[in-house]
Amino acid sequence: MMARSAYKGHIPEARANKSKKSFRLGYDFRTQFELKTMLWPAIIIIFIFDFVPMYGLLMAFKAYDPITGIKGIFTSQWNNFENFMTFFHHFEFWAVVKNTLGINLFGSLIGIPATVIFALLLNEIRNAKFKSLIQTVTYMPHFLSWVIFGGLFITLLNPDGGIVNYLLLKLGLINEPILFLGEPKYFWGIAIGTNLLKEIGWGAILYLAAMAGIDQSLYEAAAIDGAGRLKRMWHITLPGIMPTLMILIIFAISGMLNNNFTQIFVFQNPLNIPTSQVIDTFVYQQGLKEFQFASATAIGLMKSVFALFLLLGANYLSKKLTKSGLF
């Protein structure tokens, strides 16, 4: 009923007069109260599940014993930066840092250009039906969980009856099956490759949306000047998606320390630990498997702080270089 009368029935001048009044109405007690009651459920959930745990960060600076429970967070002794030092001196420290940065860095260096190229090529497909078929098919894996998608690849890479080993054997490239997930040297490649396959179609959507916003007359002008398809892609489409690309690069940099736990954990096994242990899995193992609450919290805190610096730094650089940034 409300909606119907909103569409019809009011004379423009009357509306102009009353609209001022209605906006003043916006400031009255009742309106503010109603708006607040709409905000509260979310605020309560944020407060309990995001803000309350921040007290737990105190554990990072304390000699905390899990037996002491919640109270122990406040009563246990301060030990300053000892928990952090424990991490620095942990025998897995360098491997963890190297794996975290390596998988992310190479993942971005390969993944971002591959996705951009895929989006550029997809944009050049003229047949609308074929185009939407490609899109539909390529972003299907995005909707599968890592348990499923990872599980598929574990089966495909299986030395016993997996299709990859079968093909390699048939083609004579190898003499005996390779235990892909058991050999540390393959782990980065598997993590990066599967992630690319899972997300390439989805990642392209953002770029395609940006491309749709490019002024079509630019293409016509370029075509008249004799620019071919590749030239037009290079000189018009690519600069057109630059702001979007910059934002995604900022996200990639700020997420450098943040591996996809759900992916890594599925592929991880005791044999590939040397190259598969990343900060997120290390925190899980230290904290929930070995009950080193204090040091796990310290690592988590350190990660958040560095991630924030990376975000601010990347944003600053992006603003300097391209005049566009996140904030």
Added chain:
Amino acid sequence: MVGGRSWGERIFSASNVIIMVIVMLLTVYPIWFSVVNSLNTGDNLVRGPIFLFPREFTWASWQSVMADPGMLKAAWISASRTVIVTVVSILYTAMFSYAFSRSYLKGKMWYVAIGFTSMYFSGGLIPSFMLMNWLGLYDSYWVYILPGLFLGFWNVIIFNANFKAIPDALFESAKMDGANEYTIFFRIVVPLSKPVLAALSVFTAVGVWNDYGTTLYFTQSPDLQTLQYLILKLIQSSNAIEQMANTVNDNNPALAQLYSVAQGQGTVTARTLQLAAMVISSIPMIIIYPFAQRYFIKGVLLGSVKE
């Protein structure tokens, strides 16, 4: 479109189509491979992998998965939490975003501060774990529901852009007719925002259905396992498969004949069971995504990225 059909153009188009077909095959083939393998008999599979169609077709593995009580229980947990969390969190997030998008909301800076803090800082895994313990949510069904009831500030930003795009005149005239904020929200904003609501609902549902972290971190009893977690265990240990085979054997003598898991032979083997479980549990998401697809560009991207 301008531009002639020169040879260069044709070569470009042809190679473009070929590249696209290759990418499509790479993304979709693993899924097809597991479907056909799970529908083949296990002992036949040992003779070598199959590529396009089952050599010896059978539903036995699928039947075993669907008959397994553990699977059914897990599927129920996954499905129920997905529905509850999606419905309630979309409502809460949309309400928050509506109030947030009103220019006359007082104290907006506070909500911005709270929102951005929650986006970039968190206590991390261990403090959350302790909180769950303290609240009594550890190893309880509620751990799947309560923490997920608000989608987070990213989604507020998306909703906000969409709600602001609704012409002010609609709100003004509704107000003149005496509508309060709730009436405006449910009668005007919600019906006009169906695309973004649909898109975010699908994202949430997919996220919740696919989540196994909550189970891994915050539960331990077998009664609370989600489907994804159960499959993770199936993938990671052959033990779990034998266990599953045993529970089915106890419950369903007809199916028991199909097994001889220990030898890796028989109509149903560890391998076909794994694949069948993976395929079956991904069916809901595969069904849901084409429906949501038409809303993506309209609902989410135009509102958030552009303009």
